[in-house]
Amino acid sequence: MLDAVVVGAGPNGLAAAIELARNGRSVHVIEGAASIGGGTRTEELTLPGFHHDVCSAVHPLALGSPFLRTLPLEQFGLELIEPAVQAAHPLDGGEAVALMRSLDETADGLGRDGRAYRSLVSTFVSHWDRLADALLGPLTRPPRSPLLAARFGSRGALPAAVCARTRFRTPQGRALIAGMAAHAVRPLEAPGTTAFALVMLSLGHACGWPVARGGSAQITASMRAYLESLGGTVEVGRPVSALAELPESRAVLFDVAPRALAEICGEALPRRYRRALRRYRIGPGVFKVDYALSGPVAWSAPAAREAGTVHIGGTLQEIASSERAVARGSISDRPYVLVAQQSLADPTRAPEGKHTLWAYCHVPNASTEDMTAAIEAQIERFAPGFGELVLARETRTPAQLQAENPNYIGGDIGGGANSIWQTIARPALRPNPYATPNPKVFLCSSSTPPGGGVHGMCGFNAARTALRRALR
Ligand SMILES: Cc1cc2nc3c(=O)[nH]c(=O)nc-3n(C[C@H](O)[C@H](O)[C@H](O)COP(=O)(O)OP(=O)(O)OC[C@H]3O[C@@H](n4cnc5c(N)ncnc54)[C@H](O)[C@@H]3O)c2cc1C
Numbered sequence: 001m002l003d004a005v006v007v008g009a010g011p012n013g014l015a016a017a018i019e020l021a022r023n024g025r026s027v028h029v030i031e032g033a034a035s036i037g038g039g040t041r042t043e044e045l046t047l048p049g050f051h052h053d054v055c056s057a058v059h060p061l062a063l064g065s066p067f068l069r070t071l072p073l074e075q076f077g078l079e080l081i082e083p084a085v086q087a088a089h090p091l092d093g094g095e096a097v098a099l100m101r102s103l104d105e106t107a108d109g110l111g112r113d114g115r116a117y118r119s120l121v122s123t124f125v126s127h128w129d130r131l132a133d134a135l136l137g138p139l140t141r142p143p144r145s146p147l148l149a150a151r152f153g154s155r156g157a158l159p160a161a162v163c164a165r166t167r168f169r170t171p172q173g174r175a176l177i178a179g180m181a182a183h184a185v186r187p188l189e190a191p192g193t194t195a196f197a198l199v200m201l202s203l204g205h206a207c208g209w210p211v212a213r214g215g216s217a218q219i220t221a222s223m224r225a226y227l228e229s230l231g232g233t234v235e236v237g238r239p240v241s242a243l244a245e246l247p248e249s250r251a252v253l254f255d256v257a258p259r260a261l262a263e264i265c266g267e268a269l270p271r272r273y274r275r276a277l278r279r280y281r282i283g284p285g286v287f288k289v290d291y292a293l294s295g296p297v298a299w300s301a302p303a304a305r306e307a308g309t310v311h312i313g314g315t316l317q318e319i320a321s322s323e324r325a326v327a328r329g330s331i332s333d334r335p336y337v338l339v340a341q342q343s344l345a346d347p348t349r350a351p352e353g354k355h356t357l358w359a360y361c362h363v364p365n366a367s368t369e370d371m372t373a374a375i376e377a378q379i380e381r382f383a384p385g386f387g388e389l390v391l392a393r394e395t396r397t398p399a400q401l402q403a404e405n406p407n408y409i410g411g412d413i414g415g416g417a418n419s420i421w422q423t424i425a426r427p428a429l430r431p432n433p434y435a436t437p438n439p440k441v442f443l444c445s446s447s448t449p450p451g452g453g454v455h456g457m458c459g460f461n462a463a464r465t466a467l468r469r470a471l472r
Helices: 011-021 060-064 103-109 111-126 128-135 146-156 160-167 171-184 193-206 217-229 258-268 271-279 316-328 372-382 398-404 420-424 457-469
Strands: 002-007 027-030 085-091 095-099 233-235 249-254 285-293 307-312 337-340 355-363 390-396 441-443
Touching (some): 002 011, 011 027, 011 457, 060 193, 085 171, 103 193, 111 160, 111 171, 111 193, 128 146, 146 193, 160 193, 171 193, 171 316, 217 233, 249 258, 249 457, 258 271, 285 372, 337 372, 355 372
Parallel strands (some): 002 249, 027 233
Antiparallel strands (some): 085 095, 285 390, 307 337
């Protein structure tokens, strides 16, 4: 009999399997799709020779992850490359705010808001390792650095719109906070959205915002290779719909959505817990476009021409309005758009002289609206002539994202809504969120703390729980 079966080979499923295997347990991973990776796949979506990240693109959380950092993934083919500018946020008039690796350089670029910026983030940058330990595990566990956690909590709990307006005086400083906080996929007036901005900014200085050479798929390809070197095994093309389909094991860890866990386990989980899993709230969706380009994007702002990530949406007011619209269930015609320019730092992504571009905007869950024109109008606004570079494009609606990966319900890429409550009680309020009432069943997907992103911490935390409770 196996020690453990892991269902789902996303970064969290593989992280769980690695932690079990490196503690000497036998583990088999079963993936439903034809290939591993979940949210870290890379494919030639547009034209031959153009390698696009189907889902995740930029990986500060992988570098900042207390677990992934301990793995020898470079020995298994992973290379993370930092762009010259971590992220840029263009504004009308041809300028951009730049998140540089250096905190000082970033603060200097903010002029009158430089001091406010330093005082907001410098402690978290200096103590990222201790902060990561507090933030990337279950928030129900007492932190090892309580003062640091309390300082983060008191600042992070503020709505980002309030933090931006009260701490910053310039449109540049306010826009920077808005673009970072909008990663929460929540209205910027919502409590807790400042925490997202603080994490993204601190990671930019403490770790960088890199892309993976060859594509995000290299992250999970290297994890798989490391897992196999430890004796773990992986099987693809086998979607699991019932516990009875699984080989016998002492523990099962699920890299799936909470509703799917309820369906697959059925009566093996108590009715009350299944009801809680079904009540778990899903967040808005995303609409994505990948481009094959004949050359680099000629952004008006020089900083954006060197940036791995570009936050598009203009001022605090505009981004706040676009995120409010999505939360209300409507569409903004000037959406906040996340853009990644992987091929600037990683020339393997496109034929010589050519480039890839990755872009998405937030939309209401399961929206069927085609956002291509709105996304391109926003890019044109800050990079006139962009349309002339486009050789080919491929779009992904929320429904397509879900068809490719059942975890992305209605196009929600974060594993559930990021309200303060669901950050703590993820997927339900329990002393240990990775454990279920069934002593051999565990949840390890991004619907557990710390939530979405390629960091593997949900998988790691779930595996530690399984080792203590079922695999001693
Ligand atoms: C468009 C997009 C952009 C993103 N951008 C970024 C980014 O730039 N940086 C970042 O850090 N994160 C980003 N993310 C988020 C990141 O990809 C996810 O948070 C992360 O992949 C979650 O990892 P996971 O292992 O929990 O789940 P997933 O990566 O979703 O993996 C789950 C796996 O389980 C499999 N599975 C599900 N159900 C079953 C079943 N019943 N039987 C068998 N297999 C099953 C799925 O096929 C999938 O392979 C993005 C996601 C998307 C979609």
